[in-house]
Amino acid sequence: MTTAQIPSRPSVPLLGFLFLAGSLLLNLWFGWQLGPGKAGRSELTEAAKVPPPLHAVLDQGRKGSPGTALTGMYVSDLHQLLANLRMKGISESVIRTVMGAAIDERFRAQENALLPRPVNDPWWQSHFGTMGVEAARELLALRREKSQLREDLLGPDPEAEVWENEQGIPPEKRMQAASITADYDAVIKLLRPTADRLLTAEEKDLVEALRQEAAAELMHLLDPMELAAFQEKSSEYTHRLQQELGGFAASDAEKSALSKYAGQSADSNGREDLQRAANEELQSALGEARYREFDFNRRLQFRNLADVVQRAGLPPERGMAVYDIWRRVDAESQRIRDNPNGGMEQQLSEMKSLAINARSQIQASLGPEVASAYLAHAESWLSKVEAGNVVSSSSPNSLSSMPVWFPRTR
Amino acid sequence: MKTYRILLLVSLALNGLLYVLVRTAHPAQVSQRFSLSDRRPMIRREFQSPARSHSDRELWSDMARDLRAEGMPEAVTRAWIGAEIEERYRATKEAILQARKVRSVWEPEPAVSLEQRLALVELDREKARAMLDALGPDASLADSALYGFLAAEKRDEVKMELEYQNAYVAAYRENVRGLPTAAETAWIRSLESEKRQKLAALLSGPELEAVDMLSSPIAQRVRANNEGVPLTQNEFLAIYDYRELLDSHTRMVPGETMARALTQDEARVVENDLIQKLGTQRYGELMNYGARQLSALVDRSGLPSSAMTAIFQIRDSVAAQSLGIADDPSTGAVEKKAALSALAATARAQFTSVLGATTASAAAPVMEQWFGPLDRGMAVTVEGASMKPKAISSTPPTYSRKTQ
Numbered sequence: 001m002t003t004a005q006i007p008s009r010p011s012v013p014l015l016g017f018l019f020l021a022g023s024l025l026l027n028l029w030f031g032w033q034l035g036p037g038k039a040g041r042s043e044l045t046e047a048a049k050v051p052p053p054l055h056a057v058l059d060q061g062r063k064g065s066p067g068t069a070l071t072g073m074y075v076s077d078l079h080q081l082l083a084n085l086r087m088k089g090i091s092e093s094v095i096r097t098v099m100g101a102a103i104d105e106r107f108r109a110q111e112n113a114l115l116p117r118p119v120n121d122p123w124w125q126s127h128f129g130t131m132g133v134e135a136a137r138e139l140l141a142l143r144r145e146k147s148q149l150r151e152d153l154l155g156p157d158p159e160a161e162v163w164e165n166e167q168g169i170p171p172e173k174r175m176q177a178a179s180i181t182a183d184y185d186a187v188i189k190l191l192r193p194t195a196d197r198l199l200t201a202e203e204k205d206l207v208e209a210l211r212q213e214a215a216a217e218l219m220h221l222l223d224p225m226e227l228a229a230f231q232e233k234s235s236e237y238t239h240r241l242q243q244e245l246g247g248f249a250a251s252d253a254e255k256s257a258l259s260k261y262a263g264q265s266a267d268s269n270g271r272e273d274l275q276r277a278a279n280e281e282l283q284s285a286l287g288e289a290r291y292r293e294f295d296f297n298r299r300l301q302f303r304n305l306a307d308v309v310q311r312a313g314l315p316p317e318r319g320m321a322v323y324d325i326w327r328r329v330d331a332e333s334q335r336i337r338d339n340p341n342g343g344m345e346q347q348l349s350e351m352k353s354l355a356i357n358a359r360s361q362i363q364a365s366l367g368p369e370v371a372s373a374y375l376a377h378a379e380s381w382l383s384k385v386e387a388g389n390v391v392s393s394s395s396p397n398s399l400s401s402m403p404v405w406f407p408r409t410r
Numbered sequence: 411m412k413t414y415r416i417l418l419l420v421s422l423a424l425n426g427l428l429y430v431l432v433r434t435a436h437p438a439q440v441s442q443r444f445s446l447s448d449r450r451p452m453i454r455r456e457f458q459s460p461a462r463s464h465s466d467r468e469l470w471s472d473m474a475r476d477l478r479a480e481g482m483p484e485a486v487t488r489a490w491i492g493a494e495i496e497e498r499y500r501a502t503k504e505a506i507l508q509a510r511k512v513r514s515v516w517e518p519e520p521a522v523s524l525e526q527r528l529a530l531v532e533l534d535r536e537k538a539r540a541m542l543d544a545l546g547p548d549a550s551l552a553d554s555a556l557y558g559f560l561a562a563e564k565r566d567e568v569k570m571e572l573e574y575q576n577a578y579v580a581a582y583r584e585n586v587r588g589l590p591t592a593a594e595t596a597w598i599r600s601l602e603s604e605k606r607q608k609l610a611a612l613l614s615g616p617e618l619e620a621v622d623m624l625s626s627p628i629a630q631r632v633r634a635n636n637e638g639v640p641l642t643q644n645e646f647l648a649i650y651d652y653r654e655l656l657d658s659h660t661r662m663v664p665g666e667t668m669a670r671a672l673t674q675d676e677a678r679v680v681e682n683d684l685i686q687k688l689g690t691q692r693y694g695e696l697m698n699y700g701a702r703q704l705s706a707l708v709d710r711s712g713l714p715s716s717a718m719t720a721i722f723q724i725r726d727s728v729a730a731q732s733l734g735i736a737d738d739p740s741t742g743a744v745e746k747k748a749a750l751s752a753l754a755a756t757a758r759a760q761f762t763s764v765l766g767a768t769t770a771s772a773a774a775p776v777m778e779q780w781f782g783p784l785d786r787g788m789a790v791t792v793e794g795a796s797m798k799p800k801a802i803s804s805t806p807p808t809y810s811r812k813t814q
Contacts, residue, residue, distance in 0.1 A: 016414055016415075016418060017414065019418065020414065020417055020418045020421060023418065023421040023422055023424075023425055024421055026425050026428075027421060027424050027425060027428055030425070030428030030429065070473070070476040070477060070480055071476075071480070072480075073477070073480055073482075074477065074480040074481055074482040074486075091497055093493065093496075093497060093500075094490070094493040094494060094497055097489050097490070097492070097493035097496075098486060098489060098490045098493060100489070101485055101486040101488075101489030101490070102483075102486050104485070105483045105485055105486055108485075121555070122643070123555070123620060123623050123624050124623070124633075124641055124642070124643045124645075124646035124647070125633070125636075125639075125640070125641055125646075126633040126634065126636065126637050126638075127637065127638055128637060128638070130710055193637070194634065194637050196635075196637065196699075196702070196703055196706070197637070197638070197703070197706065197707075198703050198704070198706070198707045198772040198773060198775065198776070199772055200768050200769070200771060200772040201768070201771045201772070202768075203772075300588065301588075303588070304587070304588025304589040305589060307586075307587075307588060307589070308586075308588070308589040308590075308591060311585075311586070311591075311594075312591065369591050369592065369593070370591060372591070372592060373589045373590060373591045373592070374589055376589075377588075377589060
């Protein structure tokens with residue numbers, strides 16, 4: 001072999017072997033991609049392909065005559081039914097559902113006999129029916145008995161969602177507290193199916209008595225710390241704050257300030273001065289920049305604006321810019337009102353210009369499509385400013401307006 | 411050399427085979443699969459695996475048969491099969507929603523994207539189909555107000571389609587909640603129209619109308635607002651049309667304010683049309699919140715409908731008398747206030763004599779709403795459906811500056 005042969009005749013084996021090696025490496029990569037635990041669709045379906053115990057049970061049945069595996073499974077004794085299900089290795093979540101349905105079935109006829117008789121309404125009418133005081137008491141007793149049976153048979157659900165605030169409450173107590181609330185609430189709901197329904201004195205007394213009994217049962221079950229945590233979960237204000245916080249990701253230090261704020265807001269009972277003081281305290285705890293983000297996020301109009309800005313592919317700062325316009329209008333309208341030198345005509349004209357300018361700034365910030373969607377809502381405060389009102393919104397989801405000039409009777 | 415060629419050919423063939431397998435197992439990621447356009451068929455393919463479904467459904471079907479043969483109550487059998495199906499799809503659902511951490515009670519729900527919502531809607535449809543295949547028709551639907559009137563063989567299919575279409579539209583609605591742009595609103599309207607077409611393929615014209623009236627959000631709202639009120643079909647339809655028209659010109663921002671895109675003149679035309687359809691008397695009864703509450707109470711208490719006629723006569727007479735007192739130039743403010751307060755007491759006593767003591771005690775909030783202003787020295791007027799307080803002075807206002 002001479003060196004001259006190499007350039008004139010490419011080494012087929014060398015290139016070929018390189019090609020083969022590449023191909024084998026590619027095969028290895030493909031093989032790795034198909035291996036267990038890879039992300040993507042396989043994660044969705046492979047996990048679902050793991051046969052649950054049911055398949056083992058039924059496969060066992062199919063080897064014999066049909067139904068062999070489930071023969072003798074159903075018995076009316078609930079303890080025995082539970083034992084049968086566990087013996088067959090059925091998964092715990094399925095067992096809980098089956099036992100829940102079996103318990104419901106046990107009480108169904110008795111419950112139906114006590115429930116308000118359904119009225120056979122034509123489609124244009126609706127009647128929820130009326131429940132007598134005695135029937136309500138009997139139904140409550142039945143529901144409590146049913147909950148007790150469920151607690152005895154199944155104990156707390158290991159998969160139930162646990163909130164951070166109530167992690168200190170033992171699972172058994174959490175389950176019992178949830179049952180107490182659900183049972184009493186269900187009966188109260190039957191007595192007052194809609195907020196519009198007018199109640200007789202007897203019905204009102206019963207609703208009040210049931211609320212007090214539920215509270216007493218909870219106090220008996222939970223110690224004060226546990227009760228506070230449980231009540232925090234079910235408080236109306238907590239739910240409101242949960243919605244208001246929207247996309248505001250709070251740090252641990254901020255969480256503590258927010259928790260205090262939640263309590264203060266709940267205690268303010270709608271009093272604007274107390275709410276304003278709570279806002280100011282929170283503002284000083286969070287700092288101006290973070291408070292601005294918090295205030296933006298807790299106001300539904302701006303959360304909605306942030307959503308539509310994102311869907312339209314605009315930068316998120318555009319939403320914040322509109323929030324700043326809103327705050328400027330708020331402050332400026334108060335300045336106009338408080339100007340001691342302004343006459344009625346001048347002040348009304350200034351308010352009008354303020355609203356018109358704000359509208360055009362919003363349009364410039366958001367562009368025609370998003371601005372049109374936002375202004376359909378924002379006109380509820382802009383038009384008020386334009387008509388000479390100072391608009392104030394110290395609580396996040398309510399708006400109050402006060403005319404700069406108001407009629408006075410002599 | 412020959413061995414090398416064979417090896418190369420085998421390896422290349424293996425490349426091809428493995429490539430196909432990898433593509434089957436790894437389609438595009440969820441986040442890249444969706445946009446605001448309708449990808450329904452593609453999503454459905456993603457979440458259906460006919461081979462797997464077939465074998466599972468056979469098992470569930472056999473199991474339902476065996477459990478029924480065992481004498482298990484139907485409700486428990488259905489719950490069991492439902493739980494098995496849920497369990498089978500649990501991993502898929504968890505993969506769609508991703509892991510959820512323990513959070514404070516006031517921490518918001520983790521955001522769910524449109525892609526995730528649509529994937530869950532498709533998953534629910536597959537589960538509903540599996541339930542129907544395994545268990546057959548649900549006999550309890552015969553008692554349902556929404557499906558009971560349909561032929562037995564239609565109920566389950568209609569229920570499945572209606573729930574699927576509603577969930578699909580709801581997923582988009584939820585995604586644009588609050589501030590939909592004009593294009594998004596048009597898109598949702600087109601989905602609503604598509605939903606109607608799909609249902610029209612399963613239902614006759616009258617059946618479709620009935621399902622609309624039973625399931626549409628406006629119809630449900632009209633029924634809920636009139637719970638216990640004895641409405642006629644024509645009255646229901648008149649109120650339905652009125653609400654539908656207002657809704658189509660209104661943007662509601664929950665928890666905040668309502669922006670109504672109707673001018674005052676347009677609103678008056680709509681209101682007059684409703685008055686014409688209901689008649690002035692019934693308009694006053696059905697569009698006044700307190701009157702509706704009273705009407706339901708009278709019906710629930712088993713009193714005759716003539717009790718409501720008497721109630722309205724008392725109300726109108728008291729309003730007229732209160733205006734007479736307020737406008738009487740011969741009496742001073744103190745006497746007027748005393749007379750108005752006495753009129754309130756008379757009105758309450760008349761209500762009690764018509765309703766009886768028990769029902770009248772329940773009616774106290776409405777009496778307070780209607781006659782409370784009399785106790786505070788004001789007259790009351792009935793304007794259309796509204797009761798309004800009227801100050802006893804008729805001096806025109808001057809304007810003064812608001813001071814802090």
